[in-house]
Amino acid sequence: MNDPAARAAQSFAEAEDALLSRWPETRLEPSLDRILAFTELLGDPQRAYRSIHLTGTNGKTSTSRMIDGLLRALDLRTGRFTSPHVEKMSERISIDGEPLDDEAFVRAFNEIAPYTHLVDASEAHPLSFFETVVGMAYAAFADAPVDVAVVEVGMGGSWDATNVIDADVAVITPIAVDHAHYLGTTAAAIAREKSGIIKPGATVVVAQQTADVAAVLLERTVEVGATLAREGLEFGIASRVPAVGGQAISLQGLRGRYDDVFLPLYGAHQAQNAVMALAAVEAFLGGEEPLGDDVVRTAFSEATSPGRLEVIRRSPTIVLDAAHNPHGAEATAAALDDSFQFDPLIGVIGVMGDKDAEGLLAAFEPHLAHVVVTQNSADRAMPAEQLAVTAREVFGEDRVSVAPRLSDAIDEAAGRAESGGSDALSAGAVLVTGSVVTVGEARVLLGGRK
Structure with missing residues (x-):
């Protein structure tokens, strides 16, 4: 053989x-x-x-x-x-x-x-x-x-x-x-x-x-x-x-x-x-x-857990979290409310094709002002346009945009986070989530390996 x-x-x-x-x-x-x-x-x-x-x-x-x-x-x-x-x-x-x-x-x-x-x-x-x-x-x-x-x-x-x-x-x-x-x-x-x-x-x-x-x-x-x-x-x-x-x-x-x-x-x-x-x-x-x-x-x-509510960058703050199912998304959303005061919080979400995308999006919906749907490079990744259909049903047309390239999605979300504060004192942030692969690729893009 x-x-x-x-x-x-x-x-x-x-x-x-x-x-x-x-x-x-x-x-x-x-x-x-x-x-x-x-x-x-x-x-x-x-x-x-x-x-x-x-x-x-x-x-x-x-x-x-x-x-x-x-x-x-x-x-x-x-x-x-x-x-x-x-x-x-x-x-x-x-x-x-x-x-x-x-x-x-x-x-x-x-x-x-x-x-x-x-x-x-x-x-x-x-x-x-x-x-x-x-x-x-x-x-x-x-x-x-x-x-x-x-x-x-x-x-x-x-x-x-x-x-x-x-x-x-x-x-x-x-x-x-x-x-x-x-x-x-x-x-x-x-x-x-x-x-x-x-x-x-x-x-x-x-x-x-x-x-x-x-x-x-x-x-x-x-x-x-x-x-x-x-x-x-x-x-x-x-x-x-x-x-x-x-x-x-x-x-x-x-x-x-x-x-x-x-x-x-x-x-x-x-x-x-x-x-x-x-x-x-x-x-x-x-x-x-x-x-x-x-x-x-x-x-x-000394505990660390890369890609789990990890603050990877400031100005604007970018947080990475590997939540990839509704249960994980609910825990992440609760932790965001518990530990941070971001306004607005913009989501960058890319999921795998075999996951409960609707359940995951629904868990994040009350916490995200806007979501940029994207996809990672894995063969199993759900195409961004397909994810966008579900995202629009959950978030509404006006709160969803599509950027198939992850780097573009992060750039767009960062721009929205910086410009979207409701007052001069608010601090916007970006949450990249939906898959361990999405988070790993974002971590590489943002220079995260230590």
């Missing part, structure tokens, strides 16, 4: 090209057969370290990053796997809080590449891009070696390629309807799929959920003999006050209360992500002793 991934890559671009030549993340064949065959050939690297596994509809990446920060503050060596990436593929695999550099990424790819064609030849379907990157991550973590891997699912849970790990702690962020054509059309059906990451003997850290979702997660927890820790019962947010550059929070964890913690991220949803991260690390460590206050404060004060 002529397999481009079986050749050694000489550069990051070659490794990236070989990975992208595989089945894309959107082409799914729900089975763990290929990833199990692959990791077996690699020597089952995922068994070389303990792990924390995350699923849910929104908040996974931010929570993963905060868990990673807390573990590193406790002098543990970490591997972190998240998806999708914002700007560069290597962001998906981090060791000690830093994405693999180009040389390490190529080395990690070349170590697993000889085995990919063996799986392709032995299975009914070839390894996908996502399966291959998961194998790369698990092998890189074993090579490092790490003490603990923090792993975010790609989609779902039971048959997600990441689910060959046997995690000590399963973290389940809020569940809502997204990827309905893959996971199910109701939150309860989606919860059933996501609950597959809960393993016998694990601790399950669960965000507040709707009653039907909570029932599904409880049923799975009991079925496999796991231990349940629920936000609002066993742990939770004691208080939260917006502050300059983020928020001040007090957290009740599983093992102690932590007051006056500064979190440099905006919105109630990020406070929720923080307490989820805290409970996950407490559960992972076990025992009764609280974490040190200094450890908790330091870890959270």
Whole structure:
């Protein structure tokens, strides 16, 4: 078989090209057969370290990053796997809080590449891009070696390629309807799929959920003999006050209360992500002793989450947020009201073709004075003109304009933000949102990579 991934890559671009030549993340064949065959050939690297596994509809990446920060503050060596990436593929695999550099990424790819064609030849379907990157991550973590891997699912849970790990702690962020054509059309059906990451003997850290979702997660927890820790019962947010550059929070964890913690991220949803991260690390460590206050404060004060209500530019202010479904858009809109006073706020929105564009636009409608609809460069992007039809239904003809090129859309929105204030003291701003890809491309245009 002529397999481009079986050749050694000489550069990051070659490794990236070989990975992208595989089945894309959107082409799914729900089975763990290929990833199990692959990791077996690699020597089952995922068994070389303990792990924390995350699923849910929104908040996974931010929570993963905060868990990673807390573990590193406790002098543990970490591997972190998240998806999708914002700007560069290597962001998906981090060791000690830093994405693999180009040389390490190529080395990690070349170590697993000889085995990919063996799986392709032995299975009914070839390894996908996502399966291959998961194998790369698990092998890189074993090579490092790490003490603990923090792993975010790609989609779902039971048959997600990441689910060959046997995690000590399963973290389940809020569940809502997204990827309905893959996971199910109701939150309860989606919860059933996501609950597959809960393993016998694990601790399950669960965000507040709707009653039907909570029932599904409880049923799975009991079925496999796991231990349940629920936000609002066993742990939770004691208080939260917006502050300059983020928020001040007090957290009740599983093992102690932590007051006056500064979190440099905006919105109630990020406070929720923080307490989820805290409970996950407490559960992972076990025992009764609280974490040190200094450890908790330091870890959270250094938290970052690129593309999540990220202020990327001033004059006018441009905010990037990767909300791509109605649930995420509602959290973002609430955080904008909570933490900022922009007038006017102009939206730049580009979504993927398989997303609930109407629901997302409706969530933002009360908060945006005007929306410039655009599209990102992905093949799956919804054409701007198609999105504009829905946007006009939601916002009305006068509050919608179309700029298919993202750079033009940002320029137009910035102009409107600067000229549209209702008085001399008001400050206009731009919100770029609708897709992780849209936000990543905007971040590149605006010089965001750090």
